[in-house]
Structures are given as C-alpha cells and as structure tokens.
Amino acid sequence: MSREGILIDTPYERMTEKQVTQIHQASMEILGDPGLMCFNRQAAEIFGDNGAEVSSVTTSDHSCWLVKVPEKLVVDALDNAPKTVKLGARNPDNTLVMNGEVPRVYFISGSETNIWLDVDFPTYVKKSDPSAEIQVPEFHPRRGTVADLCQSAHVCEHLETLDGYIRTVNIQDKDITEDNKDVNKFFASLNNTTKHVMSGLTNLKQLDNVVNMAKLIVGGEEELKDNPIISFITCLVKSPLQFVEDTTDTFIEICRRGLPVVVSSSPQAGSTAPIKEAGIMAQINAEVLAGITLGQLVNKGTPVIYGSVPVRARMDTLGDSYGSVETSQYNVDCVQMARFYKIPNYSTSGVCDAKIPGQQASIERLFSDILVTLSGPQYLHCAYGLLDCNSIFCLLQAVLDDAHFKMIKFFLRPPRINETEITEVFRQIREVVATPQKLYIRHIRPVLRSGEISMSYPFEGDGETDSVFVLAHERMKELLAKPVEHIDRATTSKIFNEIPGLLPRLNVYEEGR
Amino acid sequence: MSEDIVAALKDNVIQGRRTKDDEGIEEDMTGTPGVLELIQEALDRGIPTEVIITQGLTAGMQVVGEKFSTKEYFIPDMLASAEAVGAAMDVLKPYLEASNVETKGKFAIVTVKGDIHDIGKNIVSILLKGAGYEVEDLGTDVPTEKIVEFVMEDHPDYLGLSALLTTTMVVMGEVIEALKENGLMDKVKVLIGGAAVSDEYAKEIGADAYCVDGFDAVKVLDAFQGTKA
Ligand code: B12
Numbered sequence: 001m002s003r004e005g006i007l008i009d010t011p012y013e014r015m016t017e018k019q020v021t022q023i024h025q026a027s028m029e030i031l032g033d034p035g036l037m038c039f040n041r042q043a044a045e046i047f048g049d050n051g052a053e054v055s056s057v058t059t060s061d062h063s064c065w066l067v068k069v070p071e072k073l074v075v076d077a078l079d080n081a082p083k084t085v086k087l088g089a090r091n092p093d094n095t096l097v098m099n100g101e102v103p104r105v106y107f108i109s110g111s112e113t114n115i116w117l118d119v120d121f122p123t124y125v126k127k128s129d130p131s132a133e134i135q136v137p138e139f140h141p142r143r144g145t146v147a148d149l150c151q152s153a154h155v156c157e158h159l160e161t162l163d164g165y166i167r168t169v170n171i172q173d174k175d176i177t178e179d180n181k182d183v184n185k186f187f188a189s190l191n192n193t194t195k196h197v198m199s200g201l202t203n204l205k206q207l208d209n210v211v212n213m214a215k216l217i218v219g220g221e222e223e224l225k226d227n228p229i230i231s232f233i234t235c236l237v238k239s240p241l242q243f244v245e246d247t248t249d250t251f252i253e254i255c256r257r258g259l260p261v262v263v264s265s266s267p268q269a270g271s272t273a274p275i276k277e278a279g280i281m282a283q284i285n286a287e288v289l290a291g292i293t294l295g296q297l298v299n300k301g302t303p304v305i306y307g308s309v310p311v312r313a314r315m316d317t318l319g320d321s322y323g324s325v326e327t328s329q330y331n332v333d334c335v336q337m338a339r340f341y342k343i344p345n346y347s348t349s350g351v352c353d354a355k356i357p358g359q360q361a362s363i364e365r366l367f368s369d370i371l372v373t374l375s376g377p378q379y380l381h382c383a384y385g386l387l388d389c390n391s392i393f394c395l396l397q398a399v400l401d402d403a404h405f406k407m408i409k410f411f412l413r414p415p416r417i418n419e420t421e422i423t424e425v426f427r428q429i430r431e432v433v434a435t436p437q438k439l440y441i442r443h444i445r446p447v448l449r450s451g452e453i454s455m456s457y458p459f460e461g462d463g464e465t466d467s468v469f470v471l472a473h474e475r476m477k478e479l480l481a482k483p484v485e486h487i488d489r490a491t492t493s494k495i496f497n498e499i500p501g502l503l504p505r506l507n508v509y510e511e512g513r
Numbered sequence: 514m515s516e517d518i519v520a521a522l523k524d525n526v527i528q529g530r531r532t533k534d535d536e537g538i539e540e541d542m543t544g545t546p547g548v549l550e551l552i553q554e555a556l557d558r559g560i561p562t563e564v565i566i567t568q569g570l571t572a573g574m575q576v577v578g579e580k581f582s583t584k585e586y587f588i589p590d591m592l593a594s595a596e597a598v599g600a601a602m603d604v605l606k607p608y609l610e611a612s613n614v615e616t617k618g619k620f621a622i623v624t625v626k627g628d629i630h631d632i633g634k635n636i637v638s639i640l641l642k643g644a645g646y647e648v649e650d651l652g653t654d655v656p657t658e659k660i661v662e663f664v665m666e667d668h669p670d671y672l673g674l675s676a677l678l679t680t681t682m683v684v685m686g687e688v689i690e691a692l693k694e695n696g697l698m699d700k701v702k703v704l705i706g707g708a709a710v711s712d713e714y715a716k717e718i719g720a721d722a723y724c725v726d727g728f729d730a731v732k733v734l735d736a737f738q739g740t741k742a
Contacts, residue, residue, distance in 0.1 A: 436650065437635040442596065444589040445529065446536055 011376035088227035103376025110166025144169030153192035180501030239267035263291030264307030308334030526573025529593030595643025
C-alpha cells in the first residue's frame with residue numbers, strides 16, 4: 001500500500017555517538033541560554049504556560065519575548081512526538097510511511113522557485129565547415145505560472161523514483177493574489193499528481209480552504225486524518241534562534257488540526273549560523289527542537305517532521321552555497337540527529353549552485369544526492385530540477401535527476417549472495433567451461449529484463465555527440481503526453497463550488513480544455 | 514498443420530529458445546518445444562528443408578534483426594537466437610547435403626598467431642552460424658601455415674581473421690601473403706576484424722573486407738552472396 005522508497009541497510013554517519021550527545025547537550029544549553037527570541041505572542045504564552053521562562057523584550061517596532069526552554073519540555077515533546085508519520089496520497093499506493101528509526105528514504109521534489117527555465121535546441125553551424133551542424137540547448141528563464149505548476153506536477157507524477165511532491169514553482173500569474181494563491185497551488189498540484197502533496201502556506205486565512213479542499217477529495221474529516229493527502233512545511237524559526245510572528249501562527253494552527261508538518265530550519269553557516277560544523281549543528285538542532293516542542297505543546301502527539309535545510313555561505317556573495325561540500329556534511333549530520341531522537345527527518349540534497357543544467361549542475365547534485373541518501377533521511381527533499389540554489393526550476397533537469405536516482409536506488413540494493421545463488425553459480429561455471437566458446441552470454445538473458453541488471457545511461461547518444469539534453473527533452477515530452485488521473489468530475493465541481501478563489505482555467509472539465 | 518510447425522519454429526527463433534528447457538522472452542515458455550524439438554518434428558513430417566530454413570529460421574532471424582535495430586533486443590537476445598539457429602543448422606546439415614541444397618557457404622574463422630583474444634571471434638561465429646553459414650572455428654593463436662593448410666584442403670568460401678593487438682595484426686598481412694603465394698587468394702574471401710584493425714588496414718594488406726562487428730560481418734557476407742548470384 002505504501003511506496004517502497006529505498007531502505008538503507010547501514011546508514012552512513014559522520015558523527016560518533018559521543019559527538020551526537022555533545023551536539024544534543026549543546027542544543028539543550030542553547031535553548032536555555034540564550035534561548036529564543038519569540039516574535040509570536042501565542043507561542044510565548046504557550047511556552048510560558050508550560051513552565052518556560054518568558055520575559056518581554058522591548059524592540060522599537062515589534063512585540064518580542066525571550067523564551068528560555070527548559071530541557072524537560074524538550075524531552076517530553078520528543079517523547080510525545082509520533083515516531084511514525086504517515087503521509088497519504090490520492091492514490092493510496094503512493095502513501096509514505098516514515099518511521100524515525102528506519103532509514104527508508106523517500107525522494108521528494110521542491111521547492112517553490114520564482115523562475116521557470118524553458119529549453120529549446122537551436123541548430124548551430126560550424127564556421128569553418130558549414131555542413132557541420134549541432135543542436136545546442138538554450139535556456140530561457142521566465143516567471144513561473146500556475147500552468148507551469150500543473151505541468152511539473154504532471155511530469156513528477158510519472159517520474160518513477162519521485163515519491164512525493166513539493167510544489168516546484170512559485171505561481172506568479174497576474175490573477176494570483178495573496179488571497180487565492182494557496183488554494184490554487186494546492187489544487188494545481190493535487191489535480192495533477194496522485195502522489196503526496198506538501199507545501200508551505202502563503203496566507204493563514206487560506207488554511208481552512210486548503211484543508212476543506214483536501215477533505216472534499218478524500219471524503220471527509222476522518223478520511224483526511226486517516227489519509228493526509230496534504231502536509232505542510234513551515235520555517236517558524238528564523239536563524240539564529242527567532243520564532244517569527246506569522247509562520248509561527250500558521251504552524252500552531254496546522255498542529256491544532258493535527259495535520260503532518262515539517263519543522264524546518266535553514267541556517268546559513270557563516271552568516272546566520274556559526275561557520276564551523278559544531279556551531280551550525282548545535283544551533284540548527286536547537287532551532288528544530290524548539291519548533292517540535294512548541295508543536296507538541298499545542299497538540300500532544302501531532303505529527304511533526306524534523307526539517308533540516310542547513311547550508312554554507314558562499315564566500316564571494318554570502319549567498320547560499322548548496323553545492324558546497326559542507327552543505328552535504330551538515331545534512332548528513334542532521335539526519336543522524338533526527339534518528340537519535342527517532343523523529344522522521346526531512347533533509348536536503350541535489351540543490352546546486354549552477355544556474356543551468358550541465359556539468360556543474362550534474363556534479364554538484366549527484367555529489368550531495370548520493371551522500372545524503374546514504375545517510376538515510378526518511379523524506380529527502382532532493383530537489384528534482386532545482387538550479388541556482390533555490391531560484392530556478394527546470395523540468396528537463398527533473399527528468400535527468402529521476403534517471404540518476406534510479407542509478408542510486410539500484411546501487412543500494414542489498415547484495416544477492418545466498419545458497420541458491422551459489423548453487424546456480426556452480427551450475428553455470430561447470431556448464432560454460434565445458435563449451436568451446438566459454439562465454440556466459442546465454443545466462444544473461446534470464447536477468448536481462450527482470451530488472452536485476454542495470455541498463456546503460458538512458459540519455460546516451462550515438463557516436464561521439466553528447467545528446468543527453470536532447471534525449472532527456474524527448475523523454476520529458478513523452479511524460480507530458482502520458483495522461484494523469486485528475487480529480488474526478490463530481491469532486492472537481494464540488495471543489496469549485498465550495499472553495500473560493502480557484503481559477504476557472506484550472507477546471508479540466510470546463511469547456512475549451 | 515505443417516504451417517503451424519514452421520510458424521512455431523519462427524517464433525522460437527525470435528524467442529531465442531534452442532530447446533524446451535530454455536526460457537524465452539515471453540513468460541511461461543519453458544517446457545514448450547524449442548527450435549531443436551520443432552526441427553525434428555518438421556523433419557519427421559517431411560517438411561522440405563528449404564521451407565524450414567527460409568520460412569522458419571531465416572524469417573525468424575529477420576525479425577530478431579529488426580528488433581535489435583529498434584533497440585527492443587540486446588546482444589544476448591541476438592546471440593540466443595543465433596545459437597538456436599546454429600544448433601538447428603547442425604541438425605539440418607546431413608539433410609541439406611543429401612538434398613543438394615546449397616548453404617550460404619563455409620566460413621572459417623581464426624585468431625591469428627600470437628593472439629589469444631577470442632570473445633569477439635566467438636560472437637562472430639555464433640552470429641554467422643545463425644545467419645545460415647557453415648562455420649569452422651580454428652581457434653586462437655593459430656600458426657599461419659595451419660591456416661593456409663586448412664584453406665587448401667577444406668576450401669572454405671570465406672576466411673575470417675581476428676587480431677586485437679597491434680603486434681599481431683601484422684600477422685594478418687602475413688597470412689594474406691602466404692595465401693597469395695599458394696594461389697589461394699582468389700579462392701577465398703578474407704575478412705578481418707578486431708580492435709586493432711581498420712578499413713584502411715584491410716586495404717593496405719589486401720583483405721577483401723573489414724568488419725566492425727558480427728552484424729557487419731553478416732551484412733558483408735550477405736552482400737558477397739549477392740555478387741555470387
Ligand atoms: C578482454 C581482453 C583481454 C582478455 C581476453 C579474453 C578472451 N577470452 O578473449 C585477456 C585478459 C586474456 C587479454 C589479454 C591480453 N590483452 Co587484452 N583486451 C581485452 C579487451 C579489454 C576486450 C576485448 C574484447 O573481448 N572485446 C569484446 C569483443 C566482443 O569485441 P572485439 O574483440 O573487438 O570483437 C568484435 C569486433 O572487433 C569484431 N571482430 C573481432 N574479430 C573479428 C574477426 C572477424 C573475421 C570479423 C568479421 C569481425 C571481428 O566483431 C566482434 C564482435 O562484435 C581489449 C580492449 C579493447 N578495446 O578491445 C584488450 C586489449 C585488446 N588487450 C590488450 C593487451 C595489451 C593484452 C595483453 C597483451 C595484456 C598483457 N600484457 O598480457 C594480453 C594479450 C595476450 C595475447 N597474447 O593475446 C590491448 C591491446 C593493445 C595493443 N597494443 O594492441 C587492448 C586493446 C587493451 C588496451 N587498451 O590496452 N585481453
């Protein structure tokens with residue numbers, strides 16, 4: 001019933017047990033001193049009511065509280081937080097079941113870039129030999145639209161390795177406003193993929209519209225509890241150590257409704273976190289634990305996910321450097337911390353610094369994809385198609401990433417060495433050495449189509465031309481031409497009747513579509 | 514009924530099944546008659562060997578070739594089919610001789626003196642056998658005199674030389690010289706192949722053709738057939 005993902009037998013870990021404990025203790029100490037600056041009144045009250053030391057701090061323009069979280073609150077919260085979190089899906093076969101102690105990795109897209117990258121292939125003619133032509137990919141950035149989001153969900157539905165969908169592109173159509181953005185992005189995603197849909201929320205006022213939409217799809221409130229086809233990601237803590245006002249409200253409301261939510265923190269080593277590993281780790285861990293604690297205080301037992309998007313600063317711009325080697329180290333460390341707490345983990349890989357698909361993009365993303373996968377995060381935001389840190393999404397790149405995850409998954413299969421196999425080995429060897437040709441080729445066939453052996457790189461060109469992009473683009477078009485199972489007509493019309501703000505052009509059953 | 518057997522034969526060539534014990538590409542074929550069992554049945558029923566070959570074996574290989582060029586089939590599939598056809602040809606050989614049906618010709622293949630690489634040579638053998646040629650494999654590291662002797666006594670229509678080393682490819686030239694000295698060069702067509710050699714090299718030493726791989730060899734030989742007729 002649930003997706004298989006890939007189970008990592010022996011997860012790769014960087015820190016020793018002692019170092020894990022050291023980070024844990026350091027985080028606990030940080031939560032007590034200096035504690036967190038809290039710009040959200042509700043949160044400060046909740047912490048205060050539950051025994052945290054809360055004092056009002058005067059700033060010129062904001063109400064703010066200093067919250068010192070005692071270790072006991074955190075430990076209780078970690079006890080109360082579910083160790084298994086289920087993320088549902090329109091197609092129940094796409095359910096994700098994440099157990100904090102089991103390193104089963106699911107591969108997830110995301111997240112929300114402003115720029116969508118189109119690609120075409122103009123023909124170039126060689127100056128010294130005009131009969132020689134090649135096709136060169138040209139990339140054209142533009143602002144993302146809701147149609148793009150539909151397209152990306154559609155392709156992601158068909159990407160074999162992709163287990164869950166985080167919206168890839170920020171919808172910036174003229175008729176999208178702060179008030180209708182959430183319903184449209186959730187509808188566009190849900191209507192084009194039957195996999196799990198996770199998203200951030202733009203406007204808290206839209207939360208109930210979004211939740212009601214999900215209820216209509218699954219058939220009611222209980223059904224949604226049982227099969228949470230949507231979940232949320234919230235960055236309620238801004239590094240260093242600050243509960244922000246609006247997202248914390250959103251987080252609290254999601255917890256009250258008992259829907260799965262990622263407590264995500266994204267410190268940048270060098271600017272918003274210490275540059276050294278021990279520093280960023282102690283801080284991000286404190287930040288995530290603070291969020292998890294708040295969630296459990298709001299609603300004991302509400303499903304939360306340990307969300308980590310740590311990144312190192314670039315030295316030339318102080319922008320994020322997802323492509324840096326340290327970024328992978330931090331993510332692997334966070335996976336280990338979450339496993340220490342037995343809470344399912346959301347980690348990041350695959351985001352690259354490169355601005356277009358190409359050699360740099362491939363190297364940066366594969367480097368982190370392989371390493372972070374090996375560490376065994378349950379929910380790996382491996383960012384199919386993401387480029388330029390978090391700014392650009394390219395569907396062609398997502399198709400390439402899918403091929404690369406197939407390779408990674410293949411590699412991670414456990415070895416098949418057992419008595420039956422060894423018996424078969426004797427049979428084959430004795431048979432083949434007795435033949436004049438001494439070739440094992442005829443024994444390839446039984447495994448050739450069984451999926452037991454890997455195939456050549458799917459976008460390999462003929463001869464000496466590198467046709468990777470052209471072929472991946474063909475594949476992308478094939479996937480777009482494959483149908484997707486939309487939400488049925490009756491439910492769609494209910495949704496359009498009951499949920500305000502949906503763009504009529506998203507109704508696939510309306511005329512002209 | 515006899516049409517059914519020939520059709521089943523063709524199908525089993527496509528499936529690459531020599532005998533009933535072989536798996537095919539489609540599921541659940543193990544246990545059903547393979548090419549060898551079907552050939553026997555066809556012969557027992559008195560179906561003419563020509564029909565067996567053209568409408569069963571060759572027609573099947575034709576489909577296999579098409580599937581390979583559309584990338585539905587891989588080399589192991591191709592070889593399995595070729596092996597099945599090769600085994601069938603062995604069974605048919607005495608009948609062909611008796612009924613005076615001409616085979617596509619006799620092909621001798623060898624890895625030259627000093628060279629022990631034989632994977633490529635063996636693949637070429639299987640494919641050519643599967644394409645209907647009678648193949649005689651002389652082995653690896655074979656002295657030039659032995660090759661000449663064989664050509665003189667056994668009169669193969671074609672001689673294939675394989676060499677993978679830059680040090681042994683020169684031996685191919687020596688073989689051709691020796692054939693010329695013995696007045697055999699116009700009696701046998703010499704094909705060369707292997708990683709070290711090339712089209713230019715074939716011309717340089719006076720070989721009749723260079724083949725990149727086994728499929729190329731089938732094409733080249735079939736083209737020679739055309740000129741023969
Ligand atoms: C496998 C291999 C071996 C195996 C051979 C096993 C065997 N049973 O054959 C072993 C390990 C034994 C071996 C040994 C050596 N090898 Co070696 N070997 C190779 C290798 C990696 C692959 C060859 C192969 O089987 N390819 C797969 C088959 C399917 O392809 P193929 O042989 O090219 O055949 C196809 C076509 O060429 C064509 N074809 C071939 N022959 C013919 C003939 C005819 C008539 C036709 C029509 C077509 C045709 O059709 C075939 C099917 O499609 C090559 C690398 C390469 N690039 O070729 C080196 C290579 C040929 N070996 C090399 C060397 C140096 C050696 C050794 C000298 C190493 C050593 N120092 O001991 C020894 C040689 C020993 C000797 N006296 O021959 C060098 C040769 C360099 C050079 N100077 O020429 C190569 C090129 C590797 C390299 N780059 O260094 N080798």
